[in-house]
Amino acid sequence: xxxxxxxLLIGALSASALIARPALADAQRYEIDPEHVTVAFLVDxxxxxxxxxxxxxxxxxxxFDETAAKIADLRVVMDTASVDTGHAARxxxxxxxxxxxxxxFPRMTFTATxxxxxxxxxxxxxxxxxxxxxxxxVTLEATLNKSERYPIGPPLMKPWVIGVSARGxxxxxxxxxxxxxxxxxVGDDVELIIELEARRK
Numbered sequence: 001x002x003x004x005x006x007x008l009l010i011g012a013l014s015a016s017a018l019i020a021r022p023a024l025a026d027a028q029r030y031e032i033d034p035e036h037v038t039v040a041f042l043v044d045x046x047x048x049x050x051x052x053x054x055x056x057x058x059x060x061x062x063x064f065d066e067t068a069a070k071i072a073d074l075r076v077v078m079d080t081a082s083v084d085t086g087h088a089a090r091x092x093x094x095x096x097x098x099x100x101x102x103x104x105f106p107r108m109t110f111t112a113t114x115x116x117x118x119x120x121x122x123x124x125x126x127x128x129x130x131x132x133x134x135x136x137x138v139t140l141e142a143t144l145n146k147s148e149r150y151p152i153g154p155p156l157m158k159p160w161v162i163g164v165s166a167r168g169x170x171x172x173x174x175x176x177x178x179x180x181x182x183x184x185x186v187g188d189d190v191e192l193i194i195e196l197e198a199r200r201k
Contacts, residue, residue: 027065027072029201030162032058036197039078043172044187053085053094055108061198062112064162066147071123074112076194080105098179105132110140121145125166131175140194142166150199160200168192 040054057079063072081102083094095102112127125140145163152158173181173188180186 027063027070028160029061029063030198031061031201032076033161033197033199034059038193038195039076040193042191042193044189046185050187050191051085051090053083053091055079055082056084057082058196061201069117071112071115071125074110074115074125074127076110078108080108099177101132110138129170129175131172132177134175136170136174138168138170138192140166140168140192142194162198162200164194164196164198166192166194166196168194 034057037058038054039058040052042050042052045051055078058076060074060076062074064070065072080100081095083091083100083102085091085094094100100108107130109130110127111130112125114126116124116126118124121144123142123144125142127138127140128135129138143165145165147162148160150158150161169192170190171188172178172190181188
C-alpha cells in the first residue's frame, strides 16, 4: 500500500488546523516608569484629619498577557527613606525607629501571590507586604485604565504603556508599628493609593 498520499493529506490537514487556531498572546514584561508612579498613604492624625504621604522612589514590574487578561510576577518595591509628607520634621520621625526604621529596613515590598479578574479591566490582587521585616497579607483592588502606545515621543520610539490604579488598606500594628496607636495620636488603619504607568520592555 502506498502511504505517501495519506501522509500528505494528514500533513495538509494538520497545517490547516494550525493556521486556523488563534494564537495565544505571550505575556509581555512591563517595568514601572519611575517618573509616572505614585505610592501614597493616608493616616489619621488625632482624629482631626488624615495625613497624606508618599514614597518618592518606587521600582518594580509585572508580566501581562493582554489577550488572556492575566497578570503575573507582580512586584513593587518602595525605598522607605524616600517617604515624603511635605513636613521635614515629621518625615524625619517617620524614618526613625518609631515608624519605618529605614536604617534597618530600607525597603518595603509588595508581591502579588494571586490575581483574580473580576470584570473588564478590574482585578483583585492578593499578596504580601513586607515591612519592618514582617510579611502580612494585603489585598489591592486594581483597575487597568489604559493599554496602548504612548502618544509622546518619536514615532518609531513610542513604547507600549499600561496605566493602573489600585487601592488597599492595612493595619500598621500588624507589622509591629504601634507608635501612637494606643493613645489615638496616629491611626492604625492606613489607606494605600497607587497610580502607575508601566512600559513594555
